[in-house]
Amino acid sequence: MTDNKRIIEIRDLHASAGDKAILKGINLSVNAGEVHAIMGPNGSGKSTLARALTGREGTDVTQGEVLYKGEDLLDLDPEIRARAGIFLAFQYPVEIPGISNSTLLREGLNAVRHHRGESELDAIDFLQIARSKADVLEMDHEMLSRAVNDGFSGGEKKRNEILQMLVLEPHLGILDETDSGLDIDALKVVAKGVNELRAPERSFIVITHYQRLLDYIIPDFVHVLADGRIARSGGKELALELEEKGYGWLEEAPAR
Amino acid sequence: MTQVATEPSAFVEDYRRFEQATSSADPSWLWDLRREGIQYFSALGIPGSKDEDWLYTNTAPLHAREFPLAPPAEHPPASLAAQRFTLGLDTGPRLVFINGRYEPSLSSTKDLPEGALVMNLKAAFDADREDVRRRLGRIAHAEMHPFAALNTAFLADGAYLELAPGCEVAAPIQLLFLHAPVGHAVAVHPRILIAAGANSRATIVKRYGIECVGALAGGTCFTNAVSEIDLADGADIKMVRLQREGTRTYHLGLTSVRQQRDSRFAMTSVSLGGAIDRHETHADLTEEGAECVLNGLYIVGNEEHADNHTVVQHRVPHCQSHQLFKGILGGAARGAFTGRVVVHPQAQKTAATQANHNLLLSEHAIAETRPQLEIYADDVKCAHGATIGRLDEEALYYLRSRAIGPKSARNLLVHAFASEITEAVDNEDITRGLEALIAGRLETEPEVPSNGDDA
Numbered sequence: 001m002t003d004n005k006r007i008i009e010i011r012d013l014h015a016s017a018g019d020k021a022i023l024k025g026i027n028l029s030v031n032a033g034e035v036h037a038i039m040g041p042n043g044s045g046k047s048t049l050a051r052a053l054t055g056r057e058g059t060d061v062t063q064g065e066v067l068y069k070g071e072d073l074l075d076l077d078p079e080i081r082a083r084a085g086i087f088l089a090f091q092y093p094v095e096i097p098g099i100s101n102s103t104l105l106r107e108g109l110n111a112v113r114h115h116r117g118e119s120e121l122d123a124i125d126f127l128q129i130a131r132s133k134a135d136v137l138e139m140d141h142e143m144l145s146r147a148v149n150d151g152f153s154g155g156e157k158k159r160n161e162i163l164q165m166l167v168l169e170p171h172l173g174i175l176d177e178t179d180s181g182l183d184i185d186a187l188k189v190v191a192k193g194v195n196e197l198r199a200p201e202r203s204f205i206v207i208t209h210y211q212r213l214l215d216y217i218i219p220d221f222v223h224v225l226a227d228g229r230i231a232r233s234g235g236k237e238l239a240l241e242l243e244e245k246g247y248g249w250l251e252e253a254p255a256r
Numbered sequence: 257m258t259q260v261a262t263e264p265s266a267f268v269e270d271y272r273r274f275e276q277a278t279s280s281a282d283p284s285w286l287w288d289l290r291r292e293g294i295q296y297f298s299a300l301g302i303p304g305s306k307d308e309d310w311l312y313t314n315t316a317p318l319h320a321r322e323f324p325l326a327p328p329a330e331h332p333p334a335s336l337a338a339q340r341f342t343l344g345l346d347t348g349p350r351l352v353f354i355n356g357r358y359e360p361s362l363s364s365t366k367d368l369p370e371g372a373l374v375m376n377l378k379a380a381f382d383a384d385r386e387d388v389r390r391r392l393g394r395i396a397h398a399e400m401h402p403f404a405a406l407n408t409a410f411l412a413d414g415a416y417l418e419l420a421p422g423c424e425v426a427a428p429i430q431l432l433f434l435h436a437p438v439g440h441a442v443a444v445h446p447r448i449l450i451a452a453g454a455n456s457r458a459t460i461v462k463r464y465g466i467e468c469v470g471a472l473a474g475g476t477c478f479t480n481a482v483s484e485i486d487l488a489d490g491a492d493i494k495m496v497r498l499q500r501e502g503t504r505t506y507h508l509g510l511t512s513v514r515q516q517r518d519s520r521f522a523m524t525s526v527s528l529g530g531a532i533d534r535h536e537t538h539a540d541l542t543e544e545g546a547e548c549v550l551n552g553l554y555i556v557g558n559e560e561h562a563d564n565h566t567v568v569q570h571r572v573p574h575c576q577s578h579q580l581f582k583g584i585l586g587g588a589a590r591g592a593f594t595g596r597v598v599v600h601p602q603a604q605k606t607a608a609t610q611a612n613h614n615l616l617l618s619e620h621a622i623a624e625t626r627p628q629l630e631i632y633a634d635d636v637k638c639a640h641g642a643t644i645g646r647l648d649e650e651a652l653y654y655l656r657s658r659a660i661g662p663k664s665a666r667n668l669l670v671h672a673f674a675s676e677i678t679e680a681v682d683n684e685d686i687t688r689g690l691e692a693l694i695a696g697r698l699e700t701e702p703e704v705p706s707n708g709d710d711a
Contacts, residue, residue, distance in 0.1 A: 014342075045334070054657055055657075056652065056653060057649070058401065077662075078653060078656040078657050079656040079659050079660060079661050079662065079665075080659075082657055082658060082659035083659045087657075089659055090654070090657075094648075094650050094653075094654040096651050096654065096655075096669070096672060097656075097667050097672060097676070098669075098672025098673060098674075098675040098676060099669070099671075103658075103668070104655065104658060104668075105658075107658075107659075107660045107664060107668065108658035108660055109658040109659075110658055111659040111664075112659045115659070131368050147672075148654075157673045160466070164658060168658065168659065171536075203619070214675070218298075
């Protein structure tokens with residue numbers, strides 16, 4: 001792989017939340033077209049990594065650097081990162097009464113299009129796109145006019161995150177435990193949405209606690225996070241090994 | 257700001273002038289009512305901040321300067337700029353008043369169904385209408401309320417609506433009260449009288465605005481508005497109150513409602529600022545099955561002040577009242593909500609809710625909130641609550657993570673906060689019209705603070 005196909009490069013990333021050091025030196029490179037799964041026990045720093053990459057306030061990067069398409073990422077505001085093509089599917093999507101899904105999607109998509117030098121979409125063109133994406137996820141079109149995540153079930157919220165990702169068409173999709181709380185049917189639909197987007201120029205970081213999601217979103221690489229570092233990396237078979245052995249062995253084994 | 261109402265008010269002096277200038281041909285009962293009004297006002301005086309009910313309303317300016325009764329407009333508008341004054345409702349019945357006087361050329365009472373009477377009060381006085389004599393001053397109690405008394409003293413014109421039993425008016429009836437500045441401070445005392453017959457139904461928009469054409473450098477205005485609304489059995493009246501008289505206006509409004517059996521009254525009060533905008537709603541639920549919904553939205557910035565005051569009296573069993581007031585406060589503005597729900601001993605099975613939520617957009621804005629329940633019955637369902645907060649950081653980040661800039665994200669969230677009130681108005685045109693006005697208001701003041709630039 002040459003550097004021009006590199007989407008993101010994380011070098012010695014340290015981050016803390018409040019006074020607590022969470023990430024203690026993450027090194028990870030993701031090339032165009034790759035899907036990387038990040039697994040690990042609770043508290044290992046998976047979500048903090050997602051927050052650091054998307055510029056969440058309250059997550060302080062204390063050391064290291066992140067290059068996104070060769071440019072320094074960490075100084076950019078969250079909306080600038082999003083416009084540049086980074087998308088985070090939240091573990092806990094926020095409910096926003098009073099703002100409709102379609103308003104959120106249209107404002108977001110037009111901001112992305114503006115950034116790319118494309119013209120803004122009018123209401124009709126936008127609706128056509130949004131509806132076709134909703135169809136992929138077997139979502140009722142009525143969901144577009146409902147307030148963002150307001151009163152949605154856990155499964156609907158996760159599906160809604162993937163809908164947003166399909167509409168915004170990021171270059172790097174980060175899924176933060178999108179599978180948690182999903183039954184098998186919902187999981188398949190979510191995976192279908194992600195697979196729909198898979199393309200040679202697009203990459204994903206799939207954060208998950210369980211191997212199950214990876215049956216449907218087949219990763220190219222699997223990394224195990226433990227105590228703020230990548231303890232082990234491998235192919236998709238590593239996920240199966242973890243499924244069998246659990247995470248307990250991480251505490252005994254030194255990082256390799 | 258501890259005014260004691262002892263000195264004779266300039267309003268009393270002005271009443272003498274009004275008395276001399278006003279037609280002695282007005283019916284004698286009207287003169288009796290006016291004289292009672294000025295007597296009650298003199299006795300009650302202008303309340304000060306020591307008065308519990310006026311704790312948050314600074315009445316000092318009413319002592320400090322004179323507000324003579326407004327003369328006719330020098331340049332009355334030739335037409336209503338539709339979008340500014342009619343909430344996008346370009347057609348339909350409306351009465352327009354400029355500086356307190358009925359303006360027939362801008363009004364229209366066509367297209368009203370049979371049984372609906374919409375006329376100005378002056379015409380009703382001139383015709384010495386018995387129904388108006390019987391109804392006026394029965395619901396707003398001048399003897400207990402100094403500004404209702406003052407309004408009554410200067411009673412000269414206003415709107416009169418009568419709906420016959422079973423009459424349904426589909427199109428919203430608009431009552432527009434416009435202040436056309438004349439170059440010095442003035443007072444207007446608009447009055448609305450509504451008698452809704454059994455099972456009648458209507459939507460009424462009352463709007464207080466400023467007409468700036470030709471006289472931008474006008475003086476301040478003291479608007480002292482009183483509405484009396486009587487709902488007979490099963491009547492269903494929706495009312496929208498919109499106050500947008502500009503940042504220099506002192507507006508005191510009183511809406512008094514009496515509700516009989518199974519009637520429903522739903523009001524949405526939207527205040528878009530003013531030096532003072534105080535709106536009081538007194539609802540009296542006198543027979544079983546009555547339902548009263550009071551919603552309010554106030555958006556103030558700079559040094560403006562919005563004050564909402566409600567008193568809902570549950571006198572009988574099986575009535576409901578629901579209140580939701582929301583404030584958006586920027587600059588060094590102050591917003592106050594004082595809500596009282598009184599559940600009388602015999603009013604069992606009452607259901608009453610009351611909520612006040614405030615969004616502070618600046619460090620210097622102040623929200624005061626006093627939801628109060630006085631419950632003297634034991635089998636009731638009542639709840640109240642209040643919040644004062646800032647924009648939700650989680651939601652802000654969520655929107656920004658979807659590529660939306662911080663300023664747009666804040667605007668979206670502020671509009672979302674307001675939309676709970678505007679969406680509850682059961683009329684799409686009015687909802688859209690209000691949203692457009694609110695958007696315009698938020699573009700100027702109160703400023704939505706921004707930490708960064710929008711790319």
